[in-house]
């Protein structure tokens with residue numbers, strides 16, 4: 001996504017395109033990991049030391065609420081964020097807590113009795129287990145292969 005696209009997506013979400021919000025979106029979109037709020041603050045601050053921690057955290061919260069940034073909650077660890085436009089699922093490693101993207105595929109809509117009167121915006125999967133770094137080398141032996 002280029003500069004104009006960032007500006008448009010902020011405006012579509014009725015968020016003013018401040019230099020701080022722009023910097024946050026630009027950083028998150030080129031980031032190929034899922035940084036924590038503290039890591040985002042550090043990175044944005046390195047580029048533009050005028051943003052206070054509170055400003056960065058408030059902007060991050062606004063972007064999450066607007067649906068432009070996704071927050072992935074990891075139990076017992078700081079939440080991690082991503083702003084990649086493409087829909088994707090997530091894999092969370094039990095051991096190192098790393099959050100990885102899994103290519104998108106359609107998931108059936110949940111049964112309406114499970115949703116009740118809630119208004120569903122989107123749904124996605126979280127896979128859990130051991131990432132490739134943490135998985136035992138000869139895991140295939142235990143998978144019944």
Ligand SMILES: [Zn+2]
Nearest residue numbers: 093096131134
């Ligand atoms: Zn791992």
Ligand SMILES: [Zn+2]
Nearest residue numbers: 082088100101
């Ligand atoms: Zn992701």
